[in-house]
Amino acid sequence: MEAALASARSGVQTILVTLSFDSVGRMSCNPAIGGMAKSHIVSEIDALGGEMGINADFTSIHAKTLNTRKGPAVQATRSQCDKIAYHVRLQRVIRSTPGLAVCEDEALGLDVRSGAVRGVILRRRGLVPCAAAVVCAGTFLRGRVFVGPQVVSSGRAGDRSADHLGQHILGLGHRVARLKTGTPPRLHRDSIDYARLGIQPPDAPPPVFSYRLRASGAVFHVEQAADGAGSDPSLFHVEQAGGPWLPWLPGTAQLPCYVTHTTDRTIDIIRRNLSRSALYGGMITGTGVRYCPSIEDKVVKFPEKTAHHVFIEPEGRGNVRVYPNGTSNSLPASVQVEMIRSIPGLEQARFIRPGYAIEYDFFDPRDLSHSLESKLSSGLFMAGQVNGTTGYEEAAGQGFVAGVNAARMALGLPPIAIGRQDAYLGVMIDDLVTRGTDEPYRMFTSRAEFRLLLRQDNAPYRLHELAKSIGILAPDVVSEIARSMEKISRETARLQSVFRAGASLYQILAGPGVGYRDLPGADLRLTDEEARQIETNVKYAGYVSIEAARVGRLARMEAVAVPRDLDYSAIRSLRKESAEKLARIRPETLAQAQRIPGVNPSDIALLEVFLRRSAR
Ligand SMILES: Cc1cc2nc3c(=O)[nH]c(=O)nc-3n(C[C@H](O)[C@H](O)[C@H](O)COP(=O)(O)OP(=O)(O)OC[C@H]3O[C@@H](n4cnc5c(N)ncnc54)[C@H](O)[C@@H]3O)c2cc1C
The missing domain is CATH 1.10.10.1800 (tRNA uridine 5-carboxymethylaminomethyl modification enzyme MnmG/GidA)
Incomplete structure (x- = not known):
């Protein structure tokens, strides 16, 4: 969505192609936005004119500031959203965005001629010409869903997979590998014994991601909620998801979350059934998310621990589904019931849906440049889970950058460049295109070397110039x-x-x-x-x-461009291993070359001398 919105808002006729519009903006897993480092990305998207932050604020049911005892660089906002309202509002934004059309169809491939994208080939409509295409196919490429020994071909529970597009991109020369992720079961809220759980209240007043919302001040005037008087009529009421857009004040009437834990019995049930889990029974080979492990992973990797936290999170105000965060698994459905009912407070839990694991194709992001354009086919941009990341925020951030750059290509403008010193968006993209990833990549504050400069709270100010040059953020907000x-x-x-x-x-x-x-x-x-x-x-x-002095040093190296067609074998004394690595990544600047794992400072010195001599 961010890609399509950013492109259309840049003034370019844009078509959003999806297998099902009804599922656009639907959160595959927990309806929570933000959290450590991820909320920095949300604030950056917001500061540049993207939609994620404001959408989460308008549909939030439980918002908190994390890490309040630590310094401002690592404080973060996390917002549990109303799952249905979140995608309903987004779909309305898409429908009401000028220049953005929606097309329900399957993209089978791209029309690439002389190394450049000329169109997208759709199953029903055939060839649709275009100046650029952004592929954000999520977990749908050769997606396989596992519940214990059962395997179905699917892009996400309830959605079919899309296999042609991945094969086509493979044929263009992009390298492909497999990753996996998973999700817990969903339980009925009325089957939980809340008296046995610890309560986790939201913050009052709630923190919000969006500068636009904070600047309006509306969120802090909770007393207006009763009759809506004086509130902004464009605000979206979660209870009115199916009806008109009625005034609603974000942050009012929030819900608590709850916490419980696994027991000796839970661990015993999982251990006894490990061989029946898709992950440990050898059915899944892709690498999973290290920092958001399945419950099977936790039991195997921390054998001495029996009490793992399980957070009970509502999926919405009018929604009966609750999300037992921490129980993601790929065990057979009957074992999942036994396992969940061994947890205090969940003894009578009724299942709405079992948990599952999904394995899917992703493309090596080292085949992309910093603009997220393919190095192999011009006009092909890629963003999100197809680039090896996991998480809504990481996907939205890349989508925004790819959408802006695809639109700029169509308009004949140069791509925007976001450096590691500018934003977490820059850190993520540089990590992906320089180092690649062999496990689902998620953002952490520790990935950023300029943490004090890249705070969540200063995103609107540090990205002000970039927001102006992109031109999507409303002029009154830019002036404010x-x-x-x-x-x-x-x-x-x-x-x-x-x-x-x-x-x-x-x-x-x-x-x-x-x-x-x-x-x-x-x-x-x-x-x-x-x-x-x-x-x-x-x-x-x-x-x-x-930090600013270090940024200055980095900027000097960023300013030294490395030609794309440089013959590294012509650099005398450069180690063969480094020449191969440099030729494979084809860094755009000397600074990027320095960050390639295995390329050492003496190689960089040789490269720098070579570039300076060639420039004379
Ligand atoms: C089971 C599961 C659990 C997850 N758990 C979490 C979590 O707890 N927290 C978190 O932050 N993230 C989680 N994620 C990851 C998160 O959902 C994704 O990272 C994020 O939604 C990816 O966004 P995306 O835009 O790349 O793709 P998606 O949101 O998956 O969207 C892909 C879109 O592409 C369309 N599409 C695909 N192929 C084609 C084609 N050939 N033609 C036309 N349309 C096509 C689909 O219809 C869909 O609209 C989970 C994902 C899954 C599947």
Whole structure:
């Protein structure tokens, strides 16, 4: 969706091809957006004009700030959404976006001539000409769903798989491999004994992802919810998913989540049935998500532990389905029932659907450039799970970048470049296209080397220039952010010039335990968000300047372009192994070359000398 919306919002006629429009925006697994590092990506998409953050805010039923005891760089927002409202709202946004048409059909392949995409071949409609195509086929390419020994060909529970497109892309020269992921069973909410569970309340007021929503201030005026008076009429009411768009204030009437744990009996049931699990019975060969393991994985890898957390999360206000987070598995359905009922509070649990594992094809992202365009066929862009990532946020971030770049290609504009120093989006794309991945890739704050610069809270400001050049973010929001930046910089300068008892207000604010609002003469017209920016910038200024110096060094290496057709064997003394690796990845800059695993500093020095000599 982000790809299609970004392309259409860039002013290019766009067609969203899907096997079923009804399933567009449907969350395959837990209806939760954000979490550690993922929420940074959501905020970046929002800052550039994408839809994910605002969609999660409008349909959230349980929002929390994570890591509140740690510094601002690693704090994150996580929002449990109403599963149905989430995709219904997104589908309405798609339907009402000018220049965006929807086509229910199967893409079988691409019309590629002289190394460039000229069209998409659809099963029913035949050839549809286009200037560029973005493939975001998720887990649908040769998707196989496993419930114990049962295997069905499927792209996701209830959806058929799409095998032709993957074979076609393979034929274009892209390298392919298999990965797997899984999902827990779904239980009926009325069959759970909540008295036996620990309760996890949401935050009040709830945090939101979207700058647009925070700037409107609507979310904090909860008292308006009763009659909707004064609220924004474009807000979406989750209870009205099937009806008109009625006013609703995000964050009102949130729901709690609950927590329980596995027992000795649970572990025993899983151990006894391991050979019947698709994962451990040898039926699945693809690599799974290391940091979101199946319950079988947890039992095998942590044999001494019996009490694993199980979070009981509602899938919506009017939805009877609950999601027992932590019990993803591929055991036979009857074993799943026995296993779930051994967990306190779930003794009488009624199943709506069993859990399952899915194995699917993904393409080696090292065959893509930083714009997410194929290095083998121009005009072919790829984004999301097909590039080896897992997660809604990772998919949305890549979709946004690929959609913008496909549109820019159609408009004859150069692609946008997002560096590791600019955004988590840049970190993710650089990791994928430089290092590739042999397990489902998900984002972590530890992947970013400039964490203090890339905070969730400063996304609208640090990406302001990029948002302007992309041109999707509404002009009034762009102006609002510019005004805020101006206020922040003016006030910071004032703090440096006003002194109290020999210290500047800036120095006083830098000290422990002092907040911006505690300062004499604090500007009460600043919003909470602006005041927080000043506070964080001042308190972390020392560390930020060290990171900024490293960014400067990186920028110098990023500025040295490496020709795509460079003959690495012509560089004297370059190790053969490095020459092969460089020729395989074909880095776009010296900085990217330096990040290729196995290419060492002396190789980079030789490459740099060679490039400088050739440039003379
Ligand atoms: C079982 C399961 C569990 C998961 N668990 C989680 C989780 O807990 N948390 C999390 O963040 N992520 C989870 N994920 C991953 C998450 O769902 C994906 O990473 C994300 O949705 C991928 O987005 P995407 O846009 O790449 O593909 P998808 O959202 O899968 O969308 C693919 C789209 O492509 C269409 N399509 C495919 N092939 C064709 C074709 N040939 N022609 C026309 N249309 C086609 C489909 O109709 C569909 O609309 C899970 C995924 C699955 C399947």
